[in-house]
Amino acid sequence: MGGVGEPGEGSARPAAPLPTLRWEQIRQHNLPGDKWLVIERRVYDISRWAQRHPGGSRLIGHHGAEDATDAFRAFHQDLNFVRKFLQPLLIGELAPEEPSQDGPQDAQLVKDFRALRQAAEDMELFEAKPAFFALLLGHILAMEVLAWLIIYLFGPGWVPSTLAALVLATSQAQCWCLQHDLGHTSVFRKSQWNHVAQQFVMGQLKGFSAHWWNFRHFQHHAKPNIFHKDPDVTVAPVFLLGESSVEYGKKKRRYLPYNHQHLYFFLIGPPLLTLVNFEVENLAYMLVCMRWTDLLWATSFYSRFFLCYVPFYGVPGALLLFVAVRVLESHWFVWITQMNHIPKEIGHEKHRDWASSQLAATCNVEPSLFIDWFSGHLNFQIEHQCQHTLSPPASSPRCQGTTTAGWLRWSRHCAPSMASTTK
Numbered sequence: 308m309g310g311v312g313e314p315g316e317g318s319a320r321p322a323a324p325l326p327t328l329r330w331e332q333i334r335q336h337n338l339p340g341d342k343w344l345v346i347e348r349r350v351y352d353i354s355r356w357a358q359r360h361p362g363g364s365r366l367i368g369h370h371g372a373e374d375a376t377d378a379f380r381a382f383h384q385d386l387n388f389v390r391k392f393l394q395p396l397l398i399g400e401l402a403p404e405e406p407s408q409d410g411p412q413d414a415q416l417v418k419d420f421r422a423l424r425q426a427a428e429d430m431e432l433f434e435a436k437p438a439f440f441a442l443l444l445g446h447i448l449a450m451e452v453l454a455w456l457i458i459y460l461f462g463p464g465w466v467p468s469t470l471a472a473l474v475l476a477t478s479q480a481q482c483w484c485l486q487h488d489l490g491h492t493s494v495f496r497k498s499q500w501n502h503v504a505q506q507f508v509m510g511q512l513k514g515f516s517a518h519w520w521n522f523r524h525f526q527h528h529a530k531p532n533i534f535h536k537d538p539d540v541t542v543a544p545v546f547l548l549g550e551s552s553v554e555y556g557k558k559k560r561r562y563l564p565y566n567h568q569h570l571y572f573f574l575i576g577p578p579l580l581t582l583v584n585f586e587v588e589n590l591a592y593m594l595v596c597m598r599w600t601d602l603l604w605a606t607s608f609y610s611r612f613f614l615c616y617v618p619f620y621g622v623p624g625a626l627l628l629f630v631a632v633r634v635l636e637s638h639w640f641v642w643i644t645q646m647n648h649i650p651k652e653i654g655h656e657k658h659r660d661w662a663s664s665q666l667a668a669t670c671n672v673e674p675s676l677f678i679d680w681f682s683g684h685l686n687f688q689i690e691h692q693c694q695h696t697l698s699p700p701a702s703s704p705r706c707q708g709t710t711t712a713g714w715l716r717w718s719r720h721c722a723p724s725m726a727s728t729t730k
């Protein structure tokens with residue numbers, strides 16, 4: 308095997324045939340320091356590379372002994388570039404008789420999902436609109452100025468202070484959304500620009516570390532609602548979510564009055580998440596992982612905030628304003644981000660395919676139905692564009708043969724019954 312971490316010369320297959328491997332062999336390599344995974348039916352030894360993985364060793368390690376094809380495609384912007392790093396890690400390929408999936412998964416569903424994703428890419432649905440993000444940043448900056456102007460013009464009384472706190476909390480909440488999309492490298496074509504912009508929004512506008520957010524959030528998307536892999540639901544023993552309540556019940560472990568957790572959630576969940584939990588965890592992350600640039604960015608936020616408001620309130624008053632903004636912002640953050648995750652299935656690893664694992668944590672729809680419905684929706688759009696607009700022209704490849712597998716199933720099963728009901 309070549310030097311781990313060095314890009315290969317290309318993705319051409321080596322002259323010698325690759326050893327063939329079976330899933331039962333691959334499953335034995337899912338230990339700390341000994342991990343294999345599969346991408347596009349090729350087997351990679353990531354044992355040493357995991358420590359150098361830009362997304363963190365935990366993130367890539369969560370896919371140990373799995374088919375990580377869809378996660379690989381979802382997490383990397385420039386696949387051709389990343390494939391160069393895979394080449395030195397290649398140790399074999401799946402034996403021809405082995406399925407591409409690592410468990411009892413629906414191969415047709417996986418195929419339909421990939422066709423759907425390809426159709427969405429062909430329709431440029433993942434292309435960001437620069438004007439939208441410019442306006443998003445613009446209104447955040449405008450709110451920061453507006454809050455200061457309210458205090459400057461009307462003084463630090465209760466009414467102007469409450470108004471300023473509400474405006475600042477709205478600005479902070481909107482910053483979460485903007486930095487989230489930048490963290491997903493969804494705004495700029497160059498990933499580097501996304502990262503720099505995320506550091507500005509997260510560091511200067513919010514006082515948090517962008518790397519800390521990515522460390523948590525990438526794991527959340529890789530394994531949504533899975534204990535010990537998704538940090539967002541690994542909250543025991545403070546709260547017992549999903550299967551952990553059964554587990555604690557059987558073992559008779561009781562550190563808190565869990566029968567009242569639905570009540571104390573309102574005291575320590577929404578009000579304190581960003582003020583206490585995030586602040587402490589964020590500072591610990593920056594110090595332990597020696598993210599000194601992030602620490603400087605965060606310092607720039609606190610310097611600006613206190614320089615702006617200490618002249619009106621003094622130090623204790625400015626601190627009170629800061630706490631009020633964080634508590635308001637925290638409610639907004641918790642209700643928006645957790646309402647679609649906490650009520651869903653939360654538990655241990657089920658080794659589902661990518662599409663099913665994402666949908667199980669976010670909506671109540673059967674994955675195959677969702678893919679069929681969404682494929683049908685896209686095909687309506689394609690047909691509409693091709694028939695009623697000049698862009699793309701009807702002769703373009705996008706107007707021919709773009710029908711996805713899910714659409715075929717949808718048109719077979721649903722369209723006839725719809726046609727009969729609309730007569």
Ligand SMILES: [Zn+2]
Binds near residue numbers: 487524528
């Ligand atoms: Zn996300």
